[in-house]
Amino acid sequence: MNAHDLIQEIIERKGKIENVFWIACGGSMIDLMPANELLKREATTFTSTVYTAREFCLMAPKSLGPKSLVIACSHSGNTQEVVDGCEMALAAGAEVYPWGEGVPQAEVPQGIGALMAAELLDQQEGYEALADMYAGLKQMDALLPAAREKVNAELGARFAELCQQHKFFYILGSGPNFSQTYAMAICSLMEMQWQHCCYI
Secondary structure, eight states, rough: OOOHHHHHHHHHHHOOOOOOEEEEEEHHHHHHHHHHHHHHHHHHEEEEEEEHHHHHHTTOOOOOTTTEEEEEEEESOHHHHHHHHHHHHHHHOEEEEEEOOSSSSGSSSSHHHHHHHHHHHHHOOTTTHHHHHHHHHHHHHHHHHHHOOOOOIIIIIHHHHHHHHSSSSEEEOOOGGGGHHIIIIIIIIIIOOEEEEEEE
C-alpha cells in the first residue's frame, strides 16, 4: 500500500478534501486515533473527526459529502457497523478507503493511518515532518520484537503482581498517546483481565 499514491489519486479524483472521518469499532478505532490527533493539530484547510462506526451512522455529520474522505477500519474485515458506515459514506458521494490487518507495521491501521494523514497534510498544505514520519515507521518492525521481549521479561510478572494487590487502576495519557491509554483500560485490563480501572 502506497500512502503517497493513494492520497494523490484521491485528490486527483475529488480535488481538495474538506473533511476526514475515521470510522471503526473497539480496537480498530483505537488504532485510528493518533492519525486523527495529527490532523486535528496540524491541518488548517480541512477538519478531522474519529467516530465509532455506529455513531457515524446514527448521527451522520451534515458535512459528509463529495469532498469527504472516510477511512474505515475493521480488524475482521466484516464488522457490520463499519460496512454500514462505508455504504452510507459512498451514498453521500464521499471517497471511502477501507482496510483490515495482516501487513507490515507501516501498513497496519496505526501506521498507514499516520502515513495517510501525513500525506494528506503534505499534498494539500505542505508538511515538513513527512520524511521523519516515514523514517520512524520503517523502524517499527525492527524495534517492536525486542521491546516486547524486554517488557515481558522485566515488567510482566511485576504488573501481574500489582494487579493482584490493587483492586483499581487509573490509566493516564493525553494527545496522540490517549488512544493507548484508552486501549489499556478498556481492552487490556477491563475486558481481558477483568481488572477495574479508569482511563484519564
